Amino acid sequence: MAETLSDNNPSLAAVVRVDNPPPDRSTLKTVLTMLVLVILIALVWEGAKSFARAQEYKLNLFGSEIDLSIFNNTKLPHLGDIARAFGEPAQRNGPPLYQTLINYSLFTFSEALLGFGIGSILGFLLAIIFAHSSLLQRGLLPYVVASQTIPILAIAPMVVIWMRNIGQSSLAVPVIAAYLTFFPVTIYTLRGLTSVPQTSLELMHSYAATRWQILWKLRIPNALPHIFTAFKISATASVVGAVIGELPSGIQNGLGIALLNFTQFYNQSPPRLWAAIVAAALLGIIFFVSMSLLERLVVRWQVKESD
Amino acid sequence: MLRKLTPVLLLVVVVLALAVAPVAAQDAPTVRVQLKWVTQAQFAGFYAALNEGYYEEAGLNVEILPGGPDIGPQQVVASGGAEFGIDWIGSFLAAREGGANVVHVAQIYQRSGMREVTWADSGLTTVADLQGKVVGVWGFGNEIPLKAALVKNGIDPDNADDVTIFNQPFDMNAFLNREVDAAAAMTYNELAQVLEYVGEDGTFPVYTLEDLNVIDLNAEGTALLEDLIFANGDWLAENEEAATAFLAASFKGWIFCRDNSQTCVDYVLESGSTLGAGHQAWMMNEVNKLIWPSPAGIGIVDEALWAQSVEILTNYGIIKEAPTEGAYRVDLAQAAVDSISADVDVVGEDWEAIEVAITANGE
Numbered sequence: 001m002a003e004t005l006s007d008n009n010p011s012l013a014a015v016v017r018v019d020n021p022p023p024d025r026s027t028l029k030t031v032l033t034m035l036v037l038v039i040l041i042a043l044v045w046e047g048a049k050s051f052a053r054a055q056e057y058k059l060n061l062f063g064s065e066i067d068l069s070i071f072n073n074t075k076l077p078h079l080g081d082i083a084r085a086f087g088e089p090a091q092r093n094g095p096p097l098y099q100t101l102i103n104y105s106l107f108t109f110s111e112a113l114l115g116f117g118i119g120s121i122l123g124f125l126l127a128i129i130f131a132h133s134s135l136l137q138r139g140l141l142p143y144v145v146a147s148q149t150i151p152i153l154a155i156a157p158m159v160v161i162w163m164r165n166i167g168q169s170s171l172a173v174p175v176i177a178a179y180l181t182f183f184p185v186t187i188y189t190l191r192g193l194t195s196v197p198q199t200s201l202e203l204m205h206s207y208a209a210t211r212w213q214i215l216w217k218l219r220i221p222n223a224l225p226h227i228f229t230a231f232k233i234s235a236t237a238s239v240v241g242a243v244i245g246e247l248p249s250g251i252q253n254g255l256g257i258a259l260l261n262f263t264q265f266y267n268q269s270p271p272r273l274w275a276a277i278v279a280a281a282l283l284g285i286i287f288f289v290s291m292s293l294l295e296r297l298v299v300r301w302q303v304k305e306s307d
Numbered sequence: 308m309l310r311k312l313t314p315v316l317l318l319v320v321v322v323l324a325l326a327v328a329p330v331a332a333q334d335a336p337t338v339r340v341q342l343k344w345v346t347q348a349q350f351a352g353f354y355a356a357l358n359e360g361y362y363e364e365a366g367l368n369v370e371i372l373p374g375g376p377d378i379g380p381q382q383v384v385a386s387g388g389a390e391f392g393i394d395w396i397g398s399f400l401a402a403r404e405g406g407a408n409v410v411h412v413a414q415i416y417q418r419s420g421m422r423e424v425t426w427a428d429s430g431l432t433t434v435a436d437l438q439g440k441v442v443g444v445w446g447f448g449n450e451i452p453l454k455a456a457l458v459k460n461g462i463d464p465d466n467a468d469d470v471t472i473f474n475q476p477f478d479m480n481a482f483l484n485r486e487v488d489a490a491a492a493m494t495y496n497e498l499a500q501v502l503e504y505v506g507e508d509g510t511f512p513v514y515t516l517e518d519l520n521v522i523d524l525n526a527e528g529t530a531l532l533e534d535l536i537f538a539n540g541d542w543l544a545e546n547e548e549a550a551t552a553f554l555a556a557s558f559k560g561w562i563f564c565r566d567n568s569q570t571c572v573d574y575v576l577e578s579g580s581t582l583g584a585g586h587q588a589w590m591m592n593e594v595n596k597l598i599w600p601s602p603a604g605i606g607i608v609d610e611a612l613w614a615q616s617v618e619i620l621t622n623y624g625i626i627k628e629a630p631t632e633g634a635y636r637v638d639l640a641q642a643a644v645d646s647i648s649a650d651v652d653v654v655g656e657d658w659e660a661i662e663v664a665i666t667a668n669g670e
Contacts, residue, residue, distance in 0.1 A: 074480070090581050092670050100580050160388075161383060247377055248376070250341075250374055252345065253580075261582060264478065267479060268505075
């Protein structure tokens with residue numbers, strides 16, 4: 001199977017890797033672009049709000065009335081209010097919200113990272129097995145795909161109970177995060193392992209290289225760019241998985257409980273829920289960016305040597 | 308060539324190390340209690356028993372497991388994930404009928420906190436007035452008390468010509484926006500959320516109790532039993548002594564919260580740092596009203612209310628038939644009450660609710 005796949009896919013991965021190394025963007029330019037984007041989003045956000053307010057939250061368009069109340073302060077708070085919510089305590093005499101959210105984010109991140117680790121290893125091993133056995137690939141891959149069509153919400157409570165029954169309740173959330181993480185790693189790694197240049201493969205064969213040597217010296221290096229693509233997807237997925245997993249686990253010091261409590265008491269302080277959402281988004285972004293940086297360290301270095 | 312792989316190998320090692328590190332065994336034997344929802348004053352008595360050392364004095368290592376969405380306490384307890392659970396009677400009896408070996412051992416809340424609220428200016432003051440209106444209820448079996456009350460008043464909840472049932476999310480926005488004429492509200496939670504509401508322009512208070520009609524489903528005779536303690540039947544059969552000790556210590560916790568409500572609020576706030584202090588103080592007081600007085604002693608179920616609950620749940624198909632023998636037992640709660648009644652007041656006949664000031668946004 002591995003051979004047939006690579007027959008159909010001439011050295012695509014190698015071409016991408018050598019000819020198109022990650023563009024050497026200047027950090028300053030990136031930061032500037034991001035700033036401009038943030039300002040644009042803020043302008044659209046606040047612009048929509050003041051427009052809707054001026055129209056008294058009703059717009060007559062071609063005779064039909066459109067309800068603009070989704071832009072009112074309850075449903076879409078001012079960005080300034082959201083920023084202020086970070087600085088104010090969520091509880092009388094308590095620490096400011098940003099402090100609580102940082103603590104919660106760190107906890108959620110530790111679960112997400114562990115889940116990411118478990119999921120990545122599992123995904124990587126599955127990919128290696130699938131790359132070497134077309135029988136196993138044909139037999140098991142459909143189940144791997146099927147596993148991702150089961151809503152995580154349906155299995156999360158069961159995972160919590162299973163893990164509690166085997167006395168590892170602290171692992172429940174990481175396992176749920178891993179469930180969302182392993183799939184992209186399997187698929188992308190498999191693609192990378194199997195799409196090796198035919199010429200390289202022939203060279204390895206002519207040296208009578210063993211399967212193990214081909215894997216170690218050709219397939220895995222070839223798969224690295226794919227693996228990192230998977231890591232970037234999995235990084236954000238693991239945060240989502242951790243937050244979802246926290247709810248049926250009853251964890252009281254993660255982002256999940258903050259999102260839950262602020263949702264339940266939404267009409268008491270809408271900006272707080274938005275602040276928690278911002279925190280969750282930032283956590284995902286930071287994890288993603290870390291993976292991108294790691295990718296640049298690992299994959300670019302490899303490209304240089306190939307040149 | 309192998310050197311090229313060093314980063315990958317390193318990554319794998321790091322990840323492996325991370326995966327293995329926290330797998331440390333927890334061996335101390337514990338009695339676990341699975342709550343129905345996240346940490347809040349609704350469960351203050353258990354937190355008080357823990358913080359005041361009542362569980363420790365009883366020789367128990369008690370772990371409180373907060374609940375949340377997707378956590379079914381009966382499922383957790385029946386599967387051995389906890390020894391005790393807190394739930395309402397509907398889901399408890401349904402789980403038991405479904406084969407879960409769970410036993411009702413104590414009834415903490417003596418009366419129901421479920422209300423249906425309407426705006427005072429609507430003139431809707433009774434269930435009968437809801438004819439033809441949009442009425443909010445919660446799903447998952449929590450709609451039963453109101454539906455039973457509607458039927459009692461000649462309104463068919465399944466007939467859209469009679470009444471429009473609105474499936475209410477767990478916030479009060481639909482009611483505040485006047486998208487519904489009536490909304491379900493627990494006295495200790497959603498009712499306060501309406502009062503704590505701060506207007507768009509920052510005005511507070513926007514609404515007071517004067518602005519609301521509160522329809523009490525206890526008075527309609529269709530209330531169901533709420534927060535109760537149930538146990539895993541298999542575990543209970545071999546640990547009656549520990550169960551009694553757990554109940555006695557928990558009862559003492561609730562008695563402590565009756566007499567020291569602010570301390571209990573603080574215990575709850577310590578365990579849930581995203582909860583509003585004002586809202587929890589309100590909740591604590593309202594929860595006390597649901598428990599005290601406990602005419603036969605705290606935790607002793609009112610058999611008439613049990614029968615009423617069973618009848619309504621059977622009528623509405625939540626359970627197919629009356630629960631089997633052994634669904635509830637009073638002896639353990641009675642033994643627990645007897646063991647503490649010499650030292651503390653287990654009835655609370657003289658207890659009076661305090662006035663809790665409504666705070667803006669429940670802060």
